[in-house]
Amino acid sequence: MIEEDFLEAAADFPEPFRLWMRDELPSSHDEAMRLAHQGAAEGAIILVERQTAGRGRRGAAWFSSPKKSLAFSLILRPQEAKALWPRLALAAGLAVAEAIEDCGIQALVKWPNDVWIGERKVAGILVDAAEQFVIIGIGINVNCTEFPDEIAHLATSLCQENGNYEISRSSVLAAIIYRLAIRRQQIDADFPVMIAAIRQRCALSGRRAHLSTAHGEMFGRVLGISDAGELIFQTQDTTHHLIQAHSIQLLDEDLDD
Ligand code: BTN
Secondary structure: OOHHHHHHHHOOOOOOOOEEEEEEOOHHHHHHHEEEEEHOOOOOEEEEEOOOOOEEEHOEEEEOOOOEEEEEEEEEOOOOOOOOOOOOHHHHHHHHHHHHHHHOOOEEEEEEEEEEOEEEEEEEEEEEEEEOOOOEEEEEEEOOOOHHHHHHHHHHOOOOOHHHOOOOHHHHHHHHHHHHHHHHHOOOHHHHHHHHHHOOOOOOOOEEEEEEEEOOOEEEEEEEEEOOOEEEEOOOOOOOEOOHHHHHHEEEEEOOO
16 A cells, blocks of 8 residues: 555645545556546546556656655646646646755756756656646656666666655655646746746756757757747757757757767
């Protein structure tokens, strides 16, 4: 069973967040999507201890470890114009980075919404929108000390970055929900506030990168994040490009000159 202290933490979640716990699911994301289609309310959080088919972005599998990771998906039914909904992905990445900072660990947002500590990924976020709702799925390595070989050189956990001291998963979940409740309100008029906070934690600014876009591959340098939340990318011919989150894959950073 999932530890009892999740229930205690959930008692203090801000409105409209409510916790639903499951011992095992193929994917909390798919379950949240199913429940949302059935009319589940805004704010439902599906937290799962064991994911047997966790999904990452672009069809990748997502590793999570029972009792060590956090894997959950939540349902939002935003009132803002649909064109603004993609900003929720940025809000989620920022909220996770801020929650990690609440644990005393410096975190970076790797645009659009991976979260890094130093040069390693500690959390990933998957966002899917349907006609009436958005599902935000968050996976975070809290107390993991071992990773599958394929990701061992890329991944880290809060515990590993905390001198191998375990961190309470329910506190991390509570911090993420608290931060997200604030940042999700900033996708419209207060978006500049959110963007300023992301810029302060931008892992890619100033770095050389290799992007794959619908129009082919691009090599260049990341200049920063635009006021609209796009990646500002300068290609080798010095042209500036504004890159939308859904349209690229970052293949490499810090390429050799
Ligand atoms: C990524 O970085 O590729 C995104 C990873 C998202 C993983 C989370 S874990 C909870 C939720 N359920 C899933 O199947 N995926 C997301």
